[in-house]
Amino acid sequence: MSKQFQFKLVLLGESAVGKSSLVLRFVKDQFDDYRESTIGAAFLTQTVTLDDQTTVKFEIWDTAGQERYKSLAPMYYRNANCAVVVYDITQSASLEKARTWIRELQRQADPSIVIALCGNKLDLAARRQVSQEEAKKYAEEEGLMWTETSAKTGEGVTEIFTEIAKKLPLTAPSAARAGARTGGPATRTGVDLNRQSGSAPGQPDACNC
Amino acid sequence: MDEEYDVIVLGTGLTECILSGLLSVEGKKVLHMDRNDYYGGDSASLNLTQLFRKFRDNKEAPAELGRDRDYAVDLVPKFIIANGELTKILVHTDVTRYLEFKQIAGSFVFRDGKISKVPSTEMEAVKSPLMGLFEKRRAKKFFEFLQGWKDEDPTTHQGLDLDKDSMKAVYEKFGLEPGTQDFIGHAMALYLDDDYITKPARPTYDRIILYTTSMARYGKSPYIYPLYGLGELPQSFARLSAIYGGTYMLDKPIQKIVTDASGKFVGVTSNGETVKAKQVIGDPSYFLKSDDGKIRVIEEGKVVRAICILKHPIPETDNSDSCQIIIPQNQVGRQHDIYIAMVSATHNVCAKDVYIAIVSTVVETSVPEKEILPGLNLLGPIHEKFVSITDLYTPTSSGEADNIFITRSYDATSHFETVVDDVQDVWKRVVGTPLVLKKREVEVQE
C-alpha cells in the first residue's frame, strides 16, 4: 500500500536571496527575472515521490516579508518539520543572516527539525562572494544539509527537496512526533473547523485528543 | 519613511491583528507596529523567560519547570466557542490553515460547594447531579422548549414571546430553582452577572442555543483551543495581513500620535521618524497619555487574573487535560462570576505533567486577590502563581471625527465573542460599511 506523508517546510533567509523563486521553480517549474518582493503568496504544496510506495507532500510556507523588519512571527517556524535557509552566493552578508536564522531555529524550533542550508544564484558563480568550502564547513559543524542551487536555471532545486524528504522520519506516526503539526501520515489530529456543524451531534471528533 | 499608508495599526493583540488582516485583504495599505518585540500585546502567550520577566522582575525561571520553548502561557484566559463568531472569521479568512485546534475537555460549574459537569442537553440534564428529581423534570421541559422553539410556529411558543417576555418570566413558566437559573444563565448563556434576568429572553435563548450547538459539534465541551496557545491567533492574522501586503514592525516604541491643527490624525512618530497614514487603529495602551490633552480612553473597571502553574489536573474534574469551571456569583456572594480556565501539555502550552490554570474575575473590592480565593481553593497545591490586575479601557469617542480608532481591552468574559463584536464595531467606523466576510480566494496546488 502506498503512503503519503505530509510535512511543513519553511523558507528563511534575507530578502531577495531567492526564497520565493526557489518555491516557484520547485512547485511550478517557472522563473521570473523581475520578481517582486513576496506579496500575496498563497499557501503552496508540492509532492515528491521517493519510490512507488512513498510520497512526501510538502506544505510550503514563505515568509511573506515579515522578516524584513525582524518581525517574523514564531508561529511561522514553531512546528516546522524542515527548513530551507537560503543565502545568495554573491552576497556574503546573506550568509551571516542565514547563520542568525539557523541559531534561532536551533533555539526555538522543534529539536528534530531538518535544516538545509542553501546557497542560491549558482548561475552567477562568476560574482561569487561565498566560497563552497566556507559554507560547507559551517554546515558540517552545525549538522545541516548543504547544497547550492539556481532558481533561474533550476539546477539543484528538485534535488534539495528530495534530499530533505529522504531525511525526514517516514515511519513515526504523527502522534509520536510531539511538536510536529503534520509529521507522519497526512492527517491532522485536532478538530476540523471546516466541518459542517451538527453533522454528528454528540459524537466526539475522530481524534486522539 | 516617506511612504504613506492607508491605515497604521498599533499593537498586535488579537483585535488589532484581525482588523489588520481583514483590511489588508480588502486592499488597504497597512503598517502594523508594536512596542514589544513579540506578537500579541495583552493577548500574547509568553514563554517562561517572558513570563518571569513580566511577573518576577526578570528572575530566571526555575529549571525544574522544563524547557523555555515548551511554554506558551496565555495572559488572557479565553476559549473559542466552537460555533461562535471567531470560528466564522477563522474559517472565512482561511486562517485555519495556520492553526490546529483541540477541544477543551470539560465544562464545569460550581454549585453548593461542588464541581459538576454543565448539562447541555435534556438528556444530560436528566442525568446531572446538579438537580433533584422534580427539578430535573422541570429542566427537561425547559430544554425541550428551547430546542423546539420555531419563530414561525406559535404552537412551539407555549404562550411566551422571547422578544417581549423577560428571562425571569421564562424561568418562572418552567418553575426553575434559583440554583438551576444560575448554571443556565452563567455556565451556558455565559453571563457574568444577573442583569440579563429582567431583560427580554431572546439574547439568552440565542446564547443557550450557541452553547448547545457548540457542544454538539465536537462532543466534550463547547470550546476549542489552538495548539501552542492563544498567542497563535494574532500571529496567524498577522501572517494573513502580511501575505496581502501588510508591513510588520515589532519592537517599535511609539513616541507620538501626530494630529493637525483641527485635531485630525496625521501620523505616528517612532524612533524620531513620523510615518503618515489616513487612519490609525490601536489598542488603548497606545492612547493612555495624549500630547494634545485629549482624553481618548477611560477606565471602565478592572479584572484580576491569577496564572497558576499546577503539577496535577484540577481535582474533581475527571482528570480532564483542560477545562473551564464557572463559579456563578450567587454561589459565592458576589456580583460577578469567577472563571477558571485550564490547559496543559496536550495543547503544547507547557511541559509534560504541568497544568496551567487561570483564575479571573471582575474586581469588586480593594483586595482583588482575596476575591479569587474561591477559585484558587479549587485548584489543589499551586506550584507558581502570577497575579495581575488589569484596567479595562474603552474609547471615549467613535474616532470618525479625528480618524483615531481605539479598540477595547480584553474583558472578563471567558470567550472571544466580545472581541469579535469590537472588531465589527471598529471595522464599521473605519471603513464606513458593516463587515461582510468574504471567503478568501485560495490557491492550493496539488
Ligand SMILES: Nc1nc2c(ncn2[C@@H]2O[C@H](COP(=O)(O)OP(=O)(O)OP(=O)(O)O)[C@@H](O)[C@H]2O)c(=O)[nH]1
Ligand atoms: N540570477 C538569479 N537570480 C535569481 C535567482 N533566484 C532569484 N533570483 C532573483 O532575485 C530576486 C529576488 O528573488 P525572490 O525570490 O523574490 O527573493 P526572496 O528571498 O523571496 O525575497 P523576499 O520575498 O523579499 O524576502 C528576483 O529578482 C529574482 O528574479 C537565481 O537563482 N539566479
Ligand SMILES: [Mg+2]
Ligand atoms: Mg519572497
